[in-house]
Amino acid sequence: MIHEVDEALRTMFRTDALTGGQVVVVFDAPTRDWAAKVNAPTVNLYLYDIREDMRRRERGLLNEYDEQGTVVARRRPPRYFKLSYLITAWTRRPEDEHRLLSSLLSCLLRYEALPADQLTGTLGEIGVSVPMTVALPPPEDRSFADVWSALGGELKPSLDLVVSVPVTESPVYPASPPVGEEGVQLGFGEMPPDQSSAGAPTQRMPNGTHLPVYGTRRGGIASRVAEERPE
Incomplete structure (x- = not known):
């Protein structure tokens, strides 16, 4: 699931924001040692936080139907998890980094969810929207300065991207046989x-x-x- 979101973001940036440029898209932790080894224009999407989106949790069960439209099983609704990415640009000049960030921001603002035609694997099969937000204020329990401090690097201009990805893994509960037009039939017999x-x-x-x-x-x-x- 997470790797499918990674691939969708990489495809979206390469085909939209970074067309015609020789820019590398990576998902490494932007530590001080990593930054010293960067030798080409690079966009880094560092996944630094994973937590459930409690506002999207639903209760109850969803029905599964066969070809005749009969309920054959029930399962729990999808649960959404927020994947938080720290997006940074790495070049030799700050002006070029700002230009890259501007292109990435414009690209992200054109979409409220990951493009459906770029979803693969499980995300492409379930046909559920994968919403995302960009550059919103961080939660009160963390700040971007704390993230950079944990990485051991210096504070750098960045975009905060949050993707709410649905996870459909849940137990399946078989449904009881449907009641036909004849209804319920009762019979009487001798007791053992x-x-x-x-x-x-x-x-x-x-x-x-x-x-x-x-x-x-x-x-x-x-x-x-x-x-x-x-x-």
Whole structure:
């Protein structure tokens, strides 16, 4: 799932924002050692955070149908997870980096979700939108300065991209057979010998008669209560 989002972003940038340029798209952690080895114009999409998008969580079950339109199974709705990318540009001059960031920002603002024709694998099969946001204020529990401090590098102009990706992995619950036009049919038959009234415990009624207590097993609690009840 995550690698499919990576590939969709790489394809979108190469075919839209970076056309005609010799710019490399990578997903490495932009540490100080990594930055020292960059020798070509590079766009880095560093995945630094993964957490569930609780606003999109749904309750209940979704039906699965066969070719006749009959419900054959039920499963939980997709759960969305936010993938947060730190996007940076790396060139020899700051002006070129700003130009790259401007192209990337313009590209991202044209889309509210990843282009459907660029989704592959599971994301392409389920046919669900994959929304994304760019350059929104970070949550209160973290800041971009903290991210750069954790990486051991110097603060650098960047774009924060958040992709909400659906995950459909969940248990499948088979549905019971459908009720036909004939409805529910009931039948009556003789009880097995070990469950007949002759073998069942009895209870004395006010008029002095003894009636069998059904729904109990000989030796069970209800059976012992009935047998131990004084006449």
